Amino acid sequence: MRRAIDWLAPAAMVIFVLAAWEASCRLLQVPIFFLPPPSTIAVALAQNAGLLFVSAGRTLGTALGALAVVSAMANLAALAAASSRTIERGFSPLAVTLQVTPIVALAPLFQVWAGIDHPQRAVIALACVVAFFPIYSGALTGLASADPELERLFDLYGASGWQRLFRLRVPSALPHVLQGHKVALGLALVGAVIGEMSVGAGGEEGLAWRILEASHRLQMDKSFAALVALALMAGTLNFAYQALEKAVLRWWRGR
């Protein structure tokens, strides 16, 4: 019964909102270039499915590529910071600056550095910048989260700094690292979309480009269709990551 409600309540809400939207558009005769009804958006989605799929793939590729690059960098930085307090203190203003600076403000700089022929590089760099902090701080928190009694055990057996880092702190950090990557994944996607919108896409036109292109031509149905594709992609990505996280935690914990 409860399970049925868990599914039915959100489904009913979605149907209600879509029905109200559709009805209002028709009754009030809202112009299609202002707000298209869901049915028109669905048609646009179906008609442009191929192009949207390719565009979604590009945006996804940008976000995941950036995540891979920044994951390596942020985890290495966290390892260095965890092994030396001097390094940690030294990194902190940099990490905080990266965290608090609005990414849109960086876009023009990156555009210049990437050059007019390679806007894609600027987009990836922007996605990297936003995704850095959650991975770094997640890993750093994780590396400091080892069970204090296990730390004492390592003291007792005279473990070296390396042994402590790789046999205690790194494995202890895993749950926090996964948590950090979950946040970073969402932010990398945001970074990729903002990057595409503010830098432009060159030949690699992603979903953000589709939204802008359609909006500029007042093809609001197409714009909404791209938006729906983006939401679907982000939702699927989040769902997939949670499944992965669950599986990895099960392996880590043995249950």
Next chain:
Amino acid sequence: MAEAAVAALEAVEVDYPGRGRALGPFDFRLGRGEIVALVGPSGCGKSTALRLLAGLEAPTRGVVRRAAKRGDTSVVFQSPTLAPWLSAVGNVALPLELDGIDRRTARAQAAQALARVGLAGAEKARPVQLSGGMAMRASLARALVTEPEVLLLDEPFAALDEITRRALADDVLALWAVQKPGIVFVTHNVEEAVYMASRVVVMTPGPGRSAGELVVDAPSPRAPAFRTSAVFRDAAEQLSDMLAAAMQAARASAA
């Protein structure tokens, strides 16, 4: 016995900033293969004394004598303190691997140590899959795998039910009979102290000092009906009286 001491505290005092004197002045000797219980109310510094003997803490004043080689002193903490990401055998092999013994040899020795505590067949189990008693046994196996001269037990059965703790007490004594480490056993349970130890040191409430000693004159490991014997009951009663006297004296001096 004096020359055969494997660990000793000589006039040690421990002050904690903000809390004042936690222990001492306190003298303590552990003979080779001797089992000594430290009994006292919570906060009497008995765990502090244990950490001094383990070398995990330094005294504010006084001298700690202990075997300096790693692996010669083992500690079993109040909780099993197993790494969740390692299997039972991986956890038990850890002290050996930290000492630079190669993985295969370490794991083989760890499997034997697990068999000795009755966990043969549970080598691959993760800590989360073990019951409280089994986890404590694994912790005991880890402490014994280095064949220590001194085994320090910090209320190791506190979190277990009565049946399990009795079984474990017998197991500890059976293991002691094989390897003959000197054992220091911290507890606030009078019966447990009398059952485990050949000598019981009573401690006063904080700052912990020795309020007297009691020798339990019976062979170890204990005979099956030891708990119902006159020796056991007399010793337990005498110990209760000593504890009560120590508490009263402390209250009188505080007033």
